[in-house]
Amino acid sequence: MTAVRTVHVGGSHPYAIDIGPGLLGDGARLAAHARGCHALMLSDSQVAPLYADAVAAALRAARPDLELATHVIPAGESHKTLATFTGAIEALAGLGATRDATVYALGGGVVGDLAGFAAACWMRGIDCVQLPTTLLSMVDSSVGGKTAVDIPQGKNLVGAFHPPRAVIADTATLRTLPPRELRAGLAEVIKYGAIRDPQFFAWLEREHAALLAGDDAALAEAIARSCEHKAGIVERDPLEKGERALLNLGHTFGHAIEAEQGYSGGGSEALVHGEAVAVGMVLAGRLSARLGMASDADTDRLERLLQACGLPTRIPAGLAPEALLARMRLDKKNLAGRLRLVLWHGLGQAVVVPDVDEAQVLELLAG
Numbered sequence: 323m324t325a326v327r328t329v330h331v332g333g334s335h336p337y338a339i340d341i342g343p344g345l346l347g348d349g350a351r352l353a354a355h356a357r358g359c360h361a362l363m364l365s366d367s368q369v370a371p372l373y374a375d376a377v378a379a380a381l382r383a384a385r386p387d388l389e390l391a392t393h394v395i396p397a398g399e400s401h402k403t404l405a406t407f408t409g410a411i412e413a414l415a416g417l418g419a420t421r422d423a424t425v426y427a428l429g430g431g432v433v434g435d436l437a438g439f440a441a442a443c444w445m446r447g448i449d450c451v452q453l454p455t456t457l458l459s460m461v462d463s464s465v466g467g468k469t470a471v472d473i474p475q476g477k478n479l480v481g482a483f484h485p486p487r488a489v490i491a492d493t494a495t496l497r498t499l500p501p502r503e504l505r506a507g508l509a510e511v512i513k514y515g516a517i518r519d520p521q522f523f524a525w526l527e528r529e530h531a532a533l534l535a536g537d538d539a540a541l542a543e544a545i546a547r548s549c550e551h552k553a554g555i556v557e558r559d560p561l562e563k564g565e566r567a568l569l570n571l572g573h574t575f576g577h578a579i580e581a582e583q584g585y586s587g588g589g590s591e592a593l594v595h596g597e598a599v600a601v602g603m604v605l606a607g608r609l610s611a612r613l614g615m616a617s618d619a620d621t622d623r624l625e626r627l628l629q630a631c632g633l634p635t636r637i638p639a640g641l642a643p644e645a646l647l648a649r650m651r652l653d654k655k656n657l658a659g660r661l662r663l664v665l666w667h668g669l670g671q672a673v674v675v676p677d678v679d680e681a682q683v684l685e686l687l688a689g
């Protein structure tokens with residue numbers, strides 16, 4: 323087996339992120355994080371048929387005494403809801419899960435966020451092991467303990483901070499990932515370069531073709547470097563009191579687009595999360611230029627890389643600027659009713675800007 327790369331997240335709830343091919347077949351590694359005798363594997367209708375049986379078999383071989391149930395939700399953002407959350411909680415109740423139970427989140431960010439939230443709430447908090455199967459969830463959502471579901475009014479508005487007990491990223495699962503989802507994950511990879519690492523950004527400019535082609539070594543490098551960035555930030559600021567907000571570059575715009583278009587799923591044409599973030603990052607760069615904080619040159623460079631990765635960079639047709647702005651007013655970063663956005667002074671220099679002028683945002687959205 324190729325070497326496993328491990329990134330450590332420190333702080334008051336330390337854990338390891340293991341990255342490598344074939345890890346879902348490593349029963350001992352998976353079972354090492356099951357403290358009690360109950361485990362619930364939560365997955366979705368696209369991922370479960372591909373991997374759930376193998377994970378269950380590996381876990382059972384390593385821990386024959388484990389009472390393991392599998393709960394499958396329909397795939398897609400439109401199912402990251404309070405209703406599917408209730409279903410997950412009922413599955414834990416049905417299992418008779420006690421406080422030492424473990425939730426295994428097998429899937430992308432939708433499954434990870436939902437499973438993490440269910441684990442945060444069941445008996446006021448049980449262990450969650452993240453088994454991310456999308457590029458996006460390997461580089462971002464499985465790390466850092468943000469858990470949530472969407473409501474019609476906005477993305478991720480109901481949730482909790484609940485760090486995972488471990489993250490085990492089997493990079494071989496990326497081979498079955500639809501190309502569109504691989505591209506969407508690259509948006510969050512590019513985000514790390516954009517907010518704080520121009521060298522990584524330049525590496526992505528050189529390597530994006532290899533990444534798009536699914537090159538194992540390039541993907542492993544991109545995942546490990548992204549996780550190192552995220553681990554450092556969430557270790558220093560687990561509850562987003564400061565620098566963690568920078569990880570939301572493009573997200574206030576992106577979340578508004580996602581909520582306004584109706585969450586993707588069920589074959590809809592709506593942008594998926596990573597695509598919406600790609601559009602949002604370009605909007606954040608353009609707004610920074612409008613406000614005199616940066617030149618447009620770095621945003622042009624960002625837009626070129628996103629486009630080279632097959633990502634959208636413009637707001638989809640048919641979304642009203644006023645409606646998007648109204649969505650942005652409900653963003654979790656806002657304080658005292660003022661728009662608080664992550665903007666930049668240029669590549670690698672993201673900053674949080676409180677009290678952004680809404681008229682400027684509206685003009686940008688309309689333009």
Ligand code: NAD
Nearest residue numbers: 368397430431432455456458459462463468495498499595
């Ligand atoms: P997703 O979970 O919807 O997965 C995308 C699609 O790919 C789904 O249809 C899924 O079934 C399928 N899929 C997953 N793995 C597969 C595989 N290996 N092979 C084949 N198909 C596979 O989307 P995502 O992009 O992984 O995650 C997006 C979500 O993550 C959003 O809800 C977003 O808000 C959230 N998010 C959370 C954080 C956080 O810090 N908690 C950070 C970023 C994003």
Ligand code: GLY
Nearest residue numbers: 466468566569570
């Ligand atoms: N994805 C943003 C964060 O984890 O803070």
